[in-house]
Amino acid sequence: LLYVLSQHESCRFGELRRAVSGITPTMLTSSLRELEQQGIIRKERFNEVPPRVEYSLTPAGEDLLPVFYEIARWSKRHLPENNNRPTEP
Template identity: 50%
Template sequence: MQIFAGKWTLLIIFQINRRIIRYGELKRAIPGISEKMLIDELKFLCGKGLIKKKQYPEVPPRVEYSLTPLGEKVLPIIDEIAKFGMENL
């Protein structure tokens, strides 16, 4: 459950679920998140094996994020949390 404790965690997973996404796109898709917080959350989620980071050896640097199979397994849980929130909050 600690995985879902972060304020931004579910939003990040939701955005990455929609497609392979670059850092800048992800930052724009989540208004209000600071750069430091986004970087910290991405590192945390990569460390837990929920998302993967792919870096390309290009100039300027290009980094893409996507869900891992483990990350895809948590999507039904996130859907249930969202349903609960809409019905009860």
């Protein structure tokens, strides 16, 4: 989720669901809720019909990205089965 959000200014629920293969709506909702409570993502509600909600990284979430990229680089060097994972923003 963090990687997908790092690639876009904001994403709607359906966009996130399509981008994260195999995630169920329940798991996505749970993960988004937890990340929001931890201050890593922000949920913005728009007063429209139909209702629109967008998710984006907070500054704290953006601060985590270099850590994840370093873990991905380590994984690419040491775990050959992960060679298809992204290593740069």
